[in-house]
Amino acid sequence: MMRPRAQCELPRDSFLRRADPRTKLFLCAATSAAVMLPLAHLAAVLTAYSLLILAARIERQVLAQLRRAVVLLIVLFVADWLWIGLDFATLIAARLILLITGFSLFFATTTPDELQAALEQMRAPARLAFAFATAYRFLHLLDSEWREIVEAQQARGIVVPALSWRAPRQSLARAMAIIVPAVVLTTQRAWSITEAAAARGFESPSRRSSRRLRLSRVDRLLLTAAVGVAVCLLAYR
Amino acid sequence: MGTALPPGPEPPRRYFSLFELLLLAMLAALIVVANFALRFPIRMPGHSGVVWMALLVTAATVVPKRGAATTAGCISGVLAAFVGIGDRGALDTVLSYAAAGVGVDLGMTVLGRRARVASCVVAGALGNLLKLATKVMLEVWIGIPTGFVLLGRLYPAATYTLFGLAGGYLGFLVVGALRRAGFFAYVAEKR
Amino acid sequence: MSRPAQATAVIAARAAAFRYAGQASAVGPFDFAAAAGEFHLISGPSGCGKSTFARMLCGLVPHLYRGELAGQVHIGGRSSDTAPLWWLTTVVGFVAQNPRAQLLGSTVRDEIVFGLENLGLSRRAAHERLDHTLATFGLECFAERDPRSLSGGEQQRLILAAVMARQPRALVLDEPLAMLDTASAMQAVSELGALRHQGCAITAFEHGPALLAGVDGLQRLALPAAEPSDEDFPDLAMEVPPFRVVVNGLRVELGGRPVLDGIDCTLAGGRVIAVVGDNGSGKTTLLRTLVGLQAYTGRVNTLASDSHHTPRLGLCFQNPDCQIFNASVRQELRFGLSEIDEDFYRSVVRLLGLVRYEQTPPLLLSEGEKKRLALATVLLRPGLSGICLDEPTLGQDAHQRRFLGRILKHLTAAGYLCVIATHDVEWAVKWSDEVFLLQAGRLTTCEHPRATLSREESGTAVRNCDYVPKGFPLPPGEGQGEGIRCPTTSPHSSPRFPRTSSSGE
Numbered sequence: 001m002m003r004p005r006a007q008c009e010l011p012r013d014s015f016l017r018r019a020d021p022r023t024k025l026f027l028c029a030a031t032s033a034a035v036m037l038p039l040a041h042l043a044a045v046l047t048a049y050s051l052l053i054l055a056a057r058i059e060r061q062v063l064a065q066l067r068r069a070v071v072l073l074i075v076l077f078v079a080d081w082l083w084i085g086l087d088f089a090t091l092i093a094a095r096l097i098l099l100i101t102g103f104s105l106f107f108a109t110t111t112p113d114e115l116q117a118a119l120e121q122m123r124a125p126a127r128l129a130f131a132f133a134t135a136y137r138f139l140h141l142l143d144s145e146w147r148e149i150v151e152a153q154q155a156r157g158i159v160v161p162a163l164s165w166r167a168p169r170q171s172l173a174r175a176m177a178i179i180v181p182a183v184v185l186t187t188q189r190a191w192s193i194t195e196a197a198a199a200r201g202f203e204s205p206s207r208r209s210s211r212r213l214r215l216s217r218v219d220r221l222l223l224t225a226a227v228g229v230a231v232c233l234l235a236y237r
Numbered sequence: 238m239g240t241a242l243p244p245g246p247e248p249p250r251r252y253f254s255l256f257e258l259l260l261l262a263m264l265a266a267l268i269v270v271a272n273f274a275l276r277f278p279i280r281m282p283g284h285s286g287v288v289w290m291a292l293l294v295t296a297a298t299v300v301p302k303r304g305a306a307t308t309a310g311c312i313s314g315v316l317a318a319f320v321g322i323g324d325r326g327a328l329d330t331v332l333s334y335a336a337a338g339v340g341v342d343l344g345m346t347v348l349g350r351r352a353r354v355a356s357c358v359v360a361g362a363l364g365n366l367l368k369l370a371t372k373v374m375l376e377v378w379i380g381i382p383t384g385f386v387l388l389g390r391l392y393p394a395a396t397y398t399l400f401g402l403a404g405g406y407l408g409f410l411v412v413g414a415l416r417r418a419g420f421f422a423y424v425a426e427k428r
Numbered sequence: 429m430s431r432p433a434q435a436t437a438v439i440a441a442r443a444a445a446f447r448y449a450g451q452a453s454a455v456g457p458f459d460f461a462a463a464a465g466e467f468h469l470i471s472g473p474s475g476c477g478k479s480t481f482a483r484m485l486c487g488l489v490p491h492l493y494r495g496e497l498a499g500q501v502h503i504g505g506r507s508s509d510t511a512p513l514w515w516l517t518t519v520v521g522f523v524a525q526n527p528r529a530q531l532l533g534s535t536v537r538d539e540i541v542f543g544l545e546n547l548g549l550s551r552r553a554a555h556e557r558l559d560h561t562l563a564t565f566g567l568e569c570f571a572e573r574d575p576r577s578l579s580g581g582e583q584q585r586l587i588l589a590a591v592m593a594r595q596p597r598a599l600v601l602d603e604p605l606a607m608l609d610t611a612s613a614m615q616a617v618s619e620l621g622a623l624r625h626q627g628c629a630i631t632a633f634e635h636g637p638a639l640l641a642g643v644d645g646l647q648r649l650a651l652p653a654a655e656p657s658d659e660d661f662p663d664l665a666m667e668v669p670p671f672r673v674v675v676n677g678l679r680v681e682l683g684g685r686p687v688l689d690g691i692d693c694t695l696a697g698g699r700v701i702a703v704v705g706d707n708g709s710g711k712t713t714l715l716r717t718l719v720g721l722q723a724y725t726g727r728v729n730t731l732a733s734d735s736h737h738t739p740r741l742g743l744c745f746q747n748p749d750c751q752i753f754n755a756s757v758r759q760e761l762r763f764g765l766s767e768i769d770e771d772f773y774r775s776v777v778r779l780l781g782l783v784r785y786e787q788t789p790p791l792l793l794s795e796g797e798k799k800r801l802a803l804a805t806v807l808l809r810p811g812l813s814g815i816c817l818d819e820p821t822l823g824q825d826a827h828q829r830r831f832l833g834r835i836l837k838h839l840t841a842a843g844y845l846c847v848i849a850t851h852d853v854e855w856a857v858k859w860s861d862e863v864f865l866l867q868a869g870r871l872t873t874c875e876h877p878r879a880t881l882s883r884e885e886s887g888t889a890v891r892n893c894d895y896v897p898k899g900f901p902l903p904p905g906e907g908q909g910e911g912i913r914c915p916t917t918s919p920h921s922s923p924r925f926p927r928t929s930s931s932g933e
Contacts, residue, residue, distance in 0.1 A: 032328055035379050068324035076381065084382075095379040100326035107318050107327050113534050115315075127251070127258055132312055135262035136319065137534060141576070142263070142270045145750070150274075151721055152750040155743050156805050158764045172407060175275065175288075177763075179407075180414045180753035183295060184791065186267045187420070188749065190260040191427060192529035197542075198492055199522040200532075200591065203255065204514035206548025210541050256492070417755030419789030426448050428492050 015218055016056040016109040021118035023219040024106045027052075027226055032102040035095040039087065041233045042094050048229050049098070053105065061108045062101050069100050112136035117211035126207065134193060142186060149181045253308070256427055257300045264296045265313035269320060283365055283397035287404040289313075289334070290361035293341045294408025295415075297360070299424065303346055306364070310338015325372065333371040340367030344405075354409050361405020362398050369397045437461035438598040438629045439485050439520060443499035446480055446489050455480040457499055460649070462598055462629040467620070469640050470633045472651030473825040474794055478633040481651070482602040484508070485631060487516035504597065514546065521591035525603040525823065527583035528576070536570045536578075537562075539586055543594045557593055565589035565619070580707040581612025588619060598629040605639055606823045609706050609851040613639050635825040638854070666772055668813045668843030669734040671697045673718065673741070677726035680713050687713045689869035691726070697739070697813060697845045700836050702856035705866035711849035712746070714866065715816040718847060719743040732813075739813035741845070746818040748795075748802035757793070758786040761804055773808060779838060780804045781831070796828040803835075814845030821852045833859035 016024065034045040053062050066073075073093055080089035116133040120126055158177050201207075215223075253261070271288045293313075297306040314334030317323060323330035344360025369390065376386045415421065445456030455477035462468055462485075472478050483489040490497040491513040501508040504519035524530055533539035540561050544554045562568045565585055570578065575586055584604065591599065601620075605613040617639055624630045634640060678691035687710040695701055695718075703711045716722040719741045730739045745751070754760040761777070762768060777783055780800040785793060790801055799820055806815060821829045829852070836846045836859060850856055856863055865872040 065321075065326060069326075072324075079385070080381075083385075092379065092381055099328065099375065099379055103318070103327035103331075112319065113538075127255060131258045131262035132315065133534075134259060134532070135266040135312060136316060138263060139266050139269065139316065139320070142266055143274070146270050146274050148745060148747070149750045152743075152745045155719070155721075155745075155809075156751065156764055157809050172410060175291075175407060176410055176414055177753055178275070179271070179288075179291065179295075179411050180418065181750055182267055182271070183264070183292075183299075183411065183415060184418075184420060184749050184752070185747070186263045187260060187299070187424065189529065190263040191256060192524065192526065193263075193532065194256040194259050194427075195488060195492065195522075195524060196530035196532055197259075198255065198513055199486065199488065199517055199524075200543035200594065201514040201517040201546035202542075204546040204548065207546045208548055208551075208554075210545050210551065210554060212551075414753055414755070417789060418753060419791035422450065422789075423791055425450060426494055428494055 014056045014058060014109055016052075016058070016105065018216065018218055019109070019222060020213050020215055020219045021106070021110045021114045022122065022213065023215065023222055024110060025118065027222060028103045028106045030226055030230070031098060031105075035098050035102075037233065039091045039094065041236075042091065042098070044233065045229070046094055046098060048225075049101075049105075053101075056105065056109060058104065058108045062104045065101055065104055066097065069096070073097070117209070117213055120209045120211060121213050126209065127203070130197070130202070138189065141189075142182075145185050146178070146182055149178055149185070152181075153177050252304070253300070253302065254428055257302070257305075258308070261296055261300055261305055261309045262312050264292060264299070265309045266316060268292045268309070268313040269316045269322065272317070272322060281396045281400075282393035283369065283400045286337075286361075286365035286368065286397060286400040287407060289337060290341065290364050290401050290404025291407035291411060293338055293364055294345075294357045294361055294405055295411050297341055297345045298357075298408075298412045299415075299421075303342060306341035306345065306360075307335070307338040310341070310364075311335040313338075325375075329372060329375055332375070333368045336371040337364040337368040340364035343367075354406070357409035357412070358402050358405035361403070361408060362401035365397045365401025365404065366394070369393060437463045437502075438504060439600075439631070440502045441485065441500065444481075444484055444501045445498040446484060446493070447496045447498070449494035451495070454496075454498065456484075458484070458651075460485070460631075462631050464597065464627045464629050465624060466629050466647060467624045467643055467645060468629075468631045468647045468649060469643075470631065470649045470651060471635065473635070473827055474796055476651040478651060479602055482522070482600050482631075482633045486520040486522040486600045487511070487513050488522065491516075517596070518547065518594065519596055520598045520600055521594060521596040523584075523587055523591055523599070523601045523604055525606050527580060527587045527607065530587050531575045531583065533575060535572050536567055536575055536586055537572065539575050540567075540590045540593050543590050547594060557595075561589050561593040565592075579612070581608055581615060584608060584612065584616055585619065588616070592623065592628075596628070598631070599623065601630070601632045603634055603823065604632060605634060610639075610853060611706065617643065635823075666775070666842055668697055668739075669732060669737050670843065671730060671732040671737070671739040671813055671845070673739070673814075673845070674729045674731060675718075675727070676729075678714075678717065678728065679725045680710070680717060680722060682713065686869050688717070688724070688866075691869075691871045693864065693871055693873055695814075695845055695847060698840050698843050699861040700840055700846045700848065700859060701862045701864060702860035703847065703849045703864045703866060704851060704853055704856050707851065709866040710869055711851075711866055712818050714864075715743060715818055715847060715849050719816055737813070738811070739845075740811055741814040741816055741847070742806040742809055742812045744799070744803050744806050744815065744817040744820065746822065748798035749791075751802055751805060752790040752798065755789060756787050757782055757790055757801055760790050760801060761808060763805075765808060765810075767810070768808070776804050776807050779835060780807075796824050796831075799824075799832075800835075807839075813843070814847065815839070816847045816849070818849045819851070820848060821850055821855050829855050 031045065031049055034042065037045065053059050073096060076096065077089045077093045080092050112133050116129040119129040119132070158174060268289055271292060272285055275288050293306045293309055296309040311334075314331040317334055318327035318330045341360045341364040344363040345356055348356035348359055373386055373390055377383055439460070439462045441458050441460040443457040443459065445454040445458070447454035458481055470478065470481070480489060483493070484497070484501050487503055487508045490509055497509050503511070503516050506515075508516060531539060532542050537558065540558055541554065544557055549557065562571055565588065567586060567589060570582070575583060578586065584607070605616060608616060620630055620632070621643055632640060640646060673695040675691055675693050675695075678688055679686060680688040691714070703714055705711050713722060717724050717728065721743065732739050752760060754763055761773070777786070780803060782797070782800060782804060785797060790798065793801060803815070803817065806812070820832055824832070833855065836848070839846055848856070848860065862873060
């Protein structure tokens with residue numbers, strides 16, 4: 001069964017949980033942009049980012065992310081070392097690590113509701129933010145409906161999901177036995193939500209979002225630190 | 238009883254109606270669910286594209302407007318990042334699945350949205366290939382020599398194309414089944 | 429139906445009809461008017477246009493549906509087709525049938541705030557309105573909870589609160605009691621009565637008006653429709669040898685919580701057994717256990733008189749759309765069957781009234797027809813001796829419920845075991861041979877349910893726990909009915925189910 005990461009792995013005592021999602025988005029974007037820096041500067045960014053990860057207590061999630069890419073990292077490192085040199089191999093490995101983990105900070109410490117609020121305050125269309133948040137809220141329900149469909153089809157003697165390349169036709173038929181009812185149920189859900197939202201005046205021109213995000217001391221501290229690091233890196237180019 | 242709001246204007250016509258937007262978002266969520274639920278016995282590069290492209294093609298046909306697959310792709314990418322799909326990090330996940338949506342939209346726009354075999358199959362292949370292309374571009378961006386990258390991607394390019402074609406074909410079959418089962422008549426009544 | 433429109437009416441419809449895009453015939457015409465403080469009940473069989481009419485009265489038709497609106501519908505003094513939908517919803521609130529499908533927020537608080545945001549209130553005014561609504565509807569202790577963790581009755585109450593927080597002058601409800609058990613439904617009815625006394629014009633659409641019949645000053649209207657005649661049923665071309673399912677010490681835990689706790693019972697072929705209980709009492713879990721879809725501890729043994737026969741049970745899920753994906757009813761029925769006994773196939777199709785729909789796309793069937801199609805697909809599986817149905821009467825009108833009861837009697841006449849999970853006590857008592865009552869994971873069995881209800885002192889937890897709606901007709905002359913095989917648990921003495929029960933199925 002699917003377990004949304006943001007819901008089950010959010011560290012409750014992480015100070016980044018209190019930070020504004022826009023701040024975290026900015027930090028992650030800045031970190032990802034830093035991949036183009038030379039090795040010395042990259043090392044500084046990586047160090048600062050690692051300290052942030054440790055302070056936010058999300059090192060387990062980040063390491064889990066890296067573990068999935070460990071084979072790729074090793075292969076690239078060895079290949080670059082052999083063909084070009086150790087410095088280059090280290091640079092590429094460092095950049096890849098930053099690229100892989102750059103947005104972990106955001107997705108591990110932000111709920112979709114907070115993302116919805118941030119989108120609305122960044123003047124994204126409210127309907128888009130609402131649609132995204134609704135989709136996330138219904139992930140579990142769609143998951144359990146999927147399992148119900150599988151059981152219902154199994155109750156009819158349709159063996160699912162035994163997909164096999166040796167029997168492509170039967171596999172396609174079995175996949176359709178699940179996907180088609182799933183699309184129908186999903187569409188019915190989408191329509192019920194549309195009616196419910198419209199019946200509560202969703203597209204009113206006088207709509208005022210109740211979600212107000214304000215930059216706190218933690219946000220100002222983080223943004224100041226980020227700017228400080230950027231200035232130092234530029235100064236010591 | 239009653240909130241006295243002055244009767245104001247009708248809200249402006251949007252490109253996607255609220256129902257279409259919610260439908261695309263929910264189909265994007267279904268893509269994420271299906272990615273966990275439908276497992277293939279052979280773990281070749283791009284195999285997840287079979288289901289992903291099938292549902293993107295379905296989304297592009299159910300909401301037959303330009304940008305439908307792109308919207309579903311973007312939302313599915315962000316949702317996938319939230320639930321931890323992808324082994325190259327969240328940025329790679331978001332960008333590559335968004336690109337897949339763009340690819341499907343491109344294919345459907347060029348070849349027509351009428352859910353013919355050719356347009357669905359080509360759209361699926363294009364979507365899955367654009368997903369791979371995004372990964373390639375990210376690798377080039379971080380400085381991996383282009384030749385290196387391209388050499389290592391010859392085999393994945395073939396499998397991504399194959400799975401994209403399969404996904405497009407599955408999407409075509411799904412849309413056909415939906416049409417015959419009366420689904421589009423149900424949707425046609427709704428704004 | 430005709431009722432002159434009134435100048436003071438909040439909602440007024442005159443010769444209002446709606447033809448869906450691509451359809452030849454229109455729904456309507458209707459005449460209707462609802463003034464402040466009135467409570468209207470509009471009833472009618474399936475397919476008579478209740479849902480369309482409900483949506484016309486709150487503006488969802490024609491704003492959200494493609495088609496042509498004829499006649500006039502005025503809401504708050506403005507024509508519904510020219511006024512913007514967002515404004516119409518400030519005058520009329522709408523509550524649909526399934527509360528779960530209308531949840532929009534991550535918390536109970538967010539659910540209520542959603543509608544308030546669209547009113548353009550200042551934050552202070554919105555907070556005051558929110559606090560007042562939470563208090564009025566008894567939801568303060570749930571404020572931070574996920575609405576999906578609430579019971580069906582609590583969710584319905586939440587939706588009502590979310591709509592009424594906007595203080596509309598009228599409320600339209602499309603089958604608001606269909607998904608609720610009796611206790612929750614009676615609670616909902618009293619809440620609606622209170623809103624009506626505050627001046628709201630209430631219009632409820634329902635199949636069976638029994639629970640609303642006692643409302644003070646209720647005005648009833650019936651939508652005309654041709655009442656289908658009861659069909660003759662053919663004999664099923666199948667005989668199931670006698671068998672029994674014996675359950676001992678059955679225990680099922682879900683999420684660390686015991687849903688079924690020490691169930692002992694025997695289910696015999698050739699009988700209709702109804703499993704009744706609150707939402708969340710474990711009815712669906714029991715069915716899933718009987719068909720082998722649920723892990724359990726204890727014993728579930730099947731004993732057959734014919735040693736060559738291994739009895740198996742099939743399950744019909746609550747939502748028939750879980751199974752439908754083929755181009756026609758005929759293809760749906762035959763999908764996945766390598767060998768088909770044509771005589772049996774024809775007898776099943778005729779029994780379930782699907783002959784005329786064989787070439788129809790399944791998604792275009794009505795809900796009742798889809799449920800019968802789902803039942804047929806399970807029945808056609810080879811080697812089946814019994815069938816479990818999960819809430820088959822949900823949302824069905826009197827004719828469909830009667831039709832289902834007759835089908836089940838025909839199946840049991842052929843030796844099938846039919847186990848039905850339902851919160852429709854009236855239907856269960858009328859059509860079943862035995863009633864199993866599930867409460868807090870424990871089972872009470874009541875044989876001869878019609879006789880049981882007549883005994884005042886019967887440990888019928890059925891009566892003590894308010895399952896029987898007030899005014900339920902007792903069978904005449906059955907004051908000294910047979911003894912009942914129950915209960916080992918003491919009768920439940922509290923008159924109502926606790927309000928804070930949570931769904932656990």
